[in-house]
Each structure stands twice: as C-alpha cells, then as structure tokens.
Amino acid sequence: MPSSCFLPAFICDPFAYVGGGLHGALGSNLAEPLPTLILSVAAVAMLTTIIAVVVMSQVWTERRVVAMMQGRIGPNRVGPSGILQPVADAVKLLMKEDIVPFGADRAIFLIAPLIVLVPSLAVWSLVPWGPGLGVADIDVGILLVLGLGAFTTLGILMAGWASSNKYALLGGMRVAAQLISYEIPLVLSAMVPVLWAGTMSLQGIVEAQRGIWNIAILPVGPVAFLLFLTAGIAEVNRSPFDLAEAESEIIAGFHTEYSGMRFALFFLAEYANSFAVGAIASVLFLGGWLGPILPPYVWMFVKAYGVFLILIWVRSTLPRLRYDQLMQFAWKVALPISLATLVITAALVSLTQGSVA
Amino acid sequence: MEIPVSTQEEVVREGDLLTINMGPQHPSTHGVFRMVLTLDGETVVGCRPVMGYLHRSVEKLAEERTYLQDIIFTDRLDYLAPMTTNLPFAMATEQLGGIEVPERAEYIRVIMCELQRFASHCVAIGTFASDAGAFFTPMMYTFRERERILDVYEQACGARMTVSYIRYGGVARDLTDESVTTIRDFVAEMDRNIDEFEGMMTRNEIFRARTVGMGVLAPDTAVAYSITGPMLRASGIPYDIRRAEPYSVYDRFQFDIPTREGGDCYDRYMVRVGEMRQSKRILEQALKDLPDGPVVGKIPKVFRPAKGYSYARTESPKGEIGFYLVSEGRPEPYRFHIRAPSFINLGVLSQLVVGNKVADAVVILGSIDIVMGEVDR
Numbered sequence: 211m212p213s214s215c216f217l218p219a220f221i222c223d224p225f226a227y228v229g230g231g232l233h234g235a236l237g238s239n240l241a242e243p244l245p246t247l248i249l250s251v252a253a254v255a256m257l258t259t260i261i262a263v264v265v266m267s268q269v270w271t272e273r274r275v276v277a278m279m280q281g282r283i284g285p286n287r288v289g290p291s292g293i294l295q296p297v298a299d300a301v302k303l304l305m306k307e308d309i310v311p312f313g314a315d316r317a318i319f320l321i322a323p324l325i326v327l328v329p330s331l332a333v334w335s336l337v338p339w340g341p342g343l344g345v346a347d348i349d350v351g352i353l354l355v356l357g358l359g360a361f362t363t364l365g366i367l368m369a370g371w372a373s374s375n376k377y378a379l380l381g382g383m384r385v386a387a388q389l390i391s392y393e394i395p396l397v398l399s400a401m402v403p404v405l406w407a408g409t410m411s412l413q414g415i416v417e418a419q420r421g422i423w424n425i426a427i428l429p430v431g432p433v434a435f436l437l438f439l440t441a442g443i444a445e446v447n448r449s450p451f452d453l454a455e456a457e458s459e460i461i462a463g464f465h466t467e468y469s470g471m472r473f474a475l476f477f478l479a480e481y482a483n484s485f486a487v488g489a490i491a492s493v494l495f496l497g498g499w500l501g502p503i504l505p506p507y508v509w510m511f512v513k514a515y516g517v518f519l520i521l522i523w524v525r526s527t528l529p530r531l532r533y534d535q536l537m538q539f540a541w542k543v544a545l546p547i548s549l550a551t552l553v554i555t556a557a558l559v560s561l562t563q564g565s566v567a
Numbered sequence: 568m569e570i571p572v573s574t575q576e577e578v579v580r581e582g583d584l585l586t587i588n589m590g591p592q593h594p595s596t597h598g599v600f601r602m603v604l605t606l607d608g609e610t611v612v613g614c615r616p617v618m619g620y621l622h623r624s625v626e627k628l629a630e631e632r633t634y635l636q637d638i639i640f641t642d643r644l645d646y647l648a649p650m651t652t653n654l655p656f657a658m659a660t661e662q663l664g665g666i667e668v669p670e671r672a673e674y675i676r677v678i679m680c681e682l683q684r685f686a687s688h689c690v691a692i693g694t695f696a697s698d699a700g701a702f703f704t705p706m707m708y709t710f711r712e713r714e715r716i717l718d719v720y721e722q723a724c725g726a727r728m729t730v731s732y733i734r735y736g737g738v739a740r741d742l743t744d745e746s747v748t749t750i751r752d753f754v755a756e757m758d759r760n761i762d763e764f765e766g767m768m769t770r771n772e773i774f775r776a777r778t779v780g781m782g783v784l785a786p787d788t789a790v791a792y793s794i795t796g797p798m799l800r801a802s803g804i805p806y807d808i809r810r811a812e813p814y815s816v817y818d819r820f821q822f823d824i825p826t827r828e829g830g831d832c833y834d835r836y837m838v839r840v841g842e843m844r845q846s847k848r849i850l851e852q853a854l855k856d857l858p859d860g861p862v863v864g865k866i867p868k869v870f871r872p873a874k875g876y877s878y879a880r881t882e883s884p885k886g887e888i889g890f891y892l893v894s895e896g897r898p899e900p901y902r903f904h905i906r907a908p909s910f911i912n913l914g915v916l917s918q919l920v921v922g923n924k925v926a927d928a929v930v931i932l933g934s935i936d937i938v939m940g941e942v943d944r
Contacts, residue, residue, distance in 0.1 A: 276702065276704075279704060280703065280704050280707035280708070281707055281708065281711055282707060376585060376587045377587065379585075380587075380609070380925070384609075449700070449702055450700065450773055452700075453926075456700060456926065457594050457595075458594055458595040458697055458698050458699075458700055458929055459595070459700075459925060459926045459929050460925070461593065461594060525702050526702050526704045527701075527704065527767075528701065528771070528773050529696060529699040529700040529701040529771065529773045529774050529777060530699065530700020530701075530773070530777075530926075531700075531773055531776070531777075532776070532777060532924055532926045532927065533609050533924060533926060534609075534924065535776055535777075
C-alpha cells in the first residue's frame, strides 16, 4: 500500500481488498489451483468490462470535446448530456446486418476485426493500475506491450486485403508501411525510461519515477515523451496520421466494407488502443500511478485520460499528412532524434548511475 | 504551348496499375463529381473527370419559361453563391429589355454579392481544409460565419439559399434598417473572423506541407484553359471583371485584386482569403454610401424584350460567370446559355492531378472550388 493514500484500504486498493477476501473464502473450500484460476478468469472478465465502459466514455468524451472545439453541441439526446449515446450506437450496430461482400476472402474478412481487437485488449492486462495492481506484471512488460501494438498491423492489413475493395486495399497497404516505420521511433523512445529505470517491467519503471517523473529529466525526457506520443498516435492511426481510414481520400480505408458489429470491433480496438497509448505514455513518462492523496488507480486513470484528451485535441486541430510526408517524417526526423535521445540517455545514465543498465 | 487532349490514353503500362473510381459517391468530390483515377501505387498516372450526374437540363428548361421564372434556375446553378449567379442573369435581361436599375438597388446588389463572395469563400476554404484532412474544425468555423450571412439573406428575402433576390430592374425587396444594422455588425467582425480562419490554416505546418507547390498551374496554361477567378489570380494574372469591365457600381469603390505568383493550391487558398478581406473593404464603402430611393426600376407588366441578344458577365466567387440570352420577341428567351466558371476551371483538373499522390488529387480538386450545380447545369 502506498504511503500517499490516506483513505481506507478498500478505496485505495479495492481490487486487492476484494480479491484477497475472495481468495481466502474460495481457498477454504477448494484445492489450491482452482481459487487462483477462478480469480484470474474473473480478473480478465472484469478487465474486459472495464475496457468496454472506458471506451464508451472515450467515445462520448471525444464527440463532446470535439464538438466544443468546433463550436457545436454534440450528442445530447440519449441520456443526460448524451452520455448514453455510445450505448445507443452499440445497440444499433449490433442490430445491423453483418455483410460479407461478394468476392471477399470470407475467412480472413471475418477474423480480421478480432485480430485487431484482441491485442489491443491484451495490452490493457499489462497496464499497472497501482502497486501490485494489474492483471499481469511480467519482467519484460514494455516489450510485450510494444509487440502487441505491432500485432494490430496484421489485422488491418488482413481486413484491407480480404475486403476485395480498392479503397480498403489502399488503406491496408498504407497501414503496413506506416506502422512498420513508426514502430522504430516508438520502441527507441520507450527505451529511454527503460534505460533510466534499468528494468523492462512496467511496475519497475513506475517505481523508478518516485523521485522525478521521466518527462522532467532534462534534456531527454520531454523529447522522448513527444516522440513517443507522436509515434503512438501514428501507431493507433489517429489524426494527423489517420491515413489508413483517411475519410476525405479513401472513404473509410480498411473498414470500408465492414458493417454492424465487426465495424464496431474496429472502433472498439481503436479507442482501446488510444487509451492504451495514453496509459503506457503515463507509465513511461508521467509517473504512472504515482501521485498524492488520491488512490493510485485514480491517478493512473486521470493521466491516461489526459493523454487521450491531447489526442482528441490534436485530432480536431491538424490536417492529415500525406503518405510520403509521413514516411519522410518517420525516417528522416523521428528516427535520428530518437536515436540521439537514446544515446544521450545512455551517456547520462552511465554518468549518474555508474553503468549502463 | 501544347495541351494534351487526354491523359488517360497515354498510360500504356499495364498490370501494376490500379483503377479507382472516385465518385460520384465520395466524401470529397464536392457533390456528384466522378474522377476515374489510374494509380501506380499511390501515384496518379491517369485522371479522367466524368461529369453529368447532376444534369437537369437547366438551359432548355429556361428556354421554355419566362424571364421572371428563369431567375429561380440561376439560384440552383451555383447553389453556394445564388446572389452572384442572379446578378449576371438580371444584367443580361436588363440589357435585352433596356431596363434601368435604381441607384439603391445597385448598391444593395453589390452588398449582397460581396457578402455572397465571403460566404462562398467560407465554404471553399473550409471544405478545402477538410479535403486536406482536417477533422472538420476549420469547416465548422467558416460555416458558422456563412450561417450569419444566410440569416441576412433570410431577413432580406425570406430564403437562405435559393434567394431569387436580384431580379431584372432591381432587387426583390428593399433592405430594412434592421438588415442594414445586421450587415454592419457582421462587417465589423469580418477581419477578426478571417484572422481566426487564417490562424487554423495559413501557417499550419501540415497544411502548408500539403498545399505549397501542389498542383501548380502556370499562367499560360491557365489562360489557355480560360481559367478565371481566384484560380487564375493565384497564377499571377490580375484579371478580375470587377476591375477589367466594371459592372453595377463597382467602379465607385476602392479595392485591390489579390494575386499570388505560385499558382499552387496554397496560393489559391491565399487569394480567396485576400478576396474575403477586399470584400470587407467594398462592403464598408457600399454601406457608407448606401443611398435612399426605390429598389425596383420601371418594368413592363409583361416582359417581352425586342429581338436581339445580350451577354452579361460578372465576377462570381468561382470566376467569370456569363449569361448569353437571345430574344425572339417572346416572353421566353430563345436561347439561354450559361458560361459556368466551375465547369471551365475543372477542365484543367487532370493536368494538375497526374503525377501527384491520390491524396493530392482530393486537395487539388478542393482548391479548384467547384459546385456541381454549375458544372452539370
């Protein structure tokens, strides 16, 4: 339990509190592997539910905030201030026909949304919500997060290819090139906090920021954070890097032919991913769950949501880059800067901590 | 200079090319325009514009109806700038029938047309930013101001878009003092609003990256294709009918003709912004000098112009719009022809698009600023 939380234990860390109690109750009746197994399944189910709720809040926030920025009102009919609009949208999409276009590669077409969605949900299981609080905490957490992020590419490429639609194909091809390019600055900038903390565990990286947040380490912190955010936006295909679904150019890109719930799955994945980018950026640079007074999971949520708000802000402000400009930026600007940042960090670490971790 | 007849047939390589059919149902073809693009990867190697999806046979319909009834067709040509389309038709009809227009009506015409230019350019630069990939934010800001102009129109004549306000002999109804005050308030805020639009686009790094040097139209090509309007002036030719052949009372106002040298998409945008500022200057002067008096001249009960023909042209927000009317002494025109700037400016599209990326095709089309109602007629 962090010393900063002065509230009762069941508020500071409700999951450990309830989980511990449940584990005790189950353990008295069942043999050992079973209680752990049941609780793991419960944790996964709970996480999935939380993701669904958070994504709905994200959709509502984005629509309202963008509306505010554009001098509009935004959805305000379903529920108070339109807060139930995402629910209505989801219900509508569920009732729509699931169309598979003629000439599509049926099997790949049907499975592609899942390939996109599952990794984006899996990333959430690695997010540390508090000390020891998270579905999984593994030693190479950041590596797995980045690997899962790259997995999305495959699903989008599959969707673009299998749709048998030229716009979808263009979108799919764009994504493949774009994500591979931005993967590199993303990984390199994520290595800065790793070097600083000397561990790849997300919990370890957060713990290492108890003194000072990584973003405040001059001169590398802010640069690495901006690079990570930029590459992260490109990674989740949001404006100004939303070339894969560039509405004004290629209609809806890779999901042009999708309808109903499969379309919704792409949307769910996109928002789950944007929040995950926010969460990982907070873990790496903004001190994760560290913060005074409030419980750690609240801090984590606030920070991740804050980064997501930056994403909304960027989206409603900037036009879209062109394909070749995007690649140019990745290879000629982002890559050298991230390499330089990494080298400077390594030098700083060896100077201050004696050896490169 | 040499003008290739078609760029599509020049494509001889096959196999790796992809033909995509952009439109007639596409988010950024500004209506039901269709471009058949041949792509090599992302690069456009062939572009064939296809028009006609909004053809309503306006010219023939107009020849079956009286001059008064024909006014409503002019609203529906450039439906984003009905006032400036009303005006040349009214002028052509007045030439044909020898009708005098009272002074106050001329001033009201200028005021309405300059407001219209502002509104039309609002749509042009707003949708242009959306074409460049902005998430509709500049468009919402520009449409907010356009909405206020439509409110003025509603006050003046009851309609927001299909105004039929400028008619031969004058204007449909007088401007009330309330309307004049509304317009004055609006004009007072115009500069601030233009600054706001510019703040979102003019110095935006990505916007510049997308538009500077994109779709360059050389001055001689522009002249060869008889391009007019902001597109021509962005190529460095200061040709504006308000100055070259002043109509109405435009010769009484001080204003500049903004030109740029580059001829690219960015320059077309900058010329439009410059014209919005000049519209403000004209509006201020016109509102200051607005005389009193009648707004409709002497019009015969049954309008039957003598045999003859007339041609009137004005500077619409899209370029030179002209009406050619032939009268056989009947209440209907014998011939009703429209020189539509959108249509003629569109002619150069495939020249500009070929060689650029598919994303640029959309930006270039947006910078031409077409209205399908006028292209297809």
